[in-house]
Amino acid sequence: MKEKTVAEITAAHGGFDPRLAISFMGKAGHGGFLGMDYVGHGEDWVELAIDWREDLVGDPNTGVLASAVVISLMDNATSMSIWTKLQEFRPQVTMDLRVDYLRPSPKGARVFGRGYCYHLSHSIGFVRGVAHNGNLDEPLAHVSGTFIRVGDRLG
Secondary structure (H helix, E strand, C coil): CCCCCHHHHHHHCCCCCHHHHHHHHCCCHHHHHHCCEEEEECCCEEEEEECCCHHHEEECCCCEECHHHHHHHHHHHHHHHHHHHHCCCCCEEEEEEEEEECCCCCCCCCEEEEEEEEEECCCEEEEEEEEECCCCCCEEEEEEEEEEECCCCCC
8 A cells, every 4th residue: 555645645635734734744854853843823823843952962061962963853844834835835945044052952852843934936935934942032052944845736
């Protein structure tokens, strides 16, 4: 029996559902390794989280997570915000993701990543986001980026 794709699964549920997608995609690849969890979403945003783990630490002297963990979290949250806004999964590629770190995440703290899609053009999705430890008003990092939208049904 052929496994269903993310596009087939989300279409069967009436549109893109980030909770369903993270339960499906979050078990494989780097998202699965990192243990990304669904936190919440709205019509143009998605929030995911990763728990602190010693094997994800970039500096053993301080316990600070590796920057790649935050980058991956934010890449996933902002990417999913585009699909959430579109209400459809479509292939896309990260063209640019700028991360401005404001402070390190404390040792042992869960990291949340909220991504927003604020504009869609014919071929580009524009995003921004915030990484934090549970309070959006105390960010770890701000991100902004663009994704190339692939496919022939671009809106």
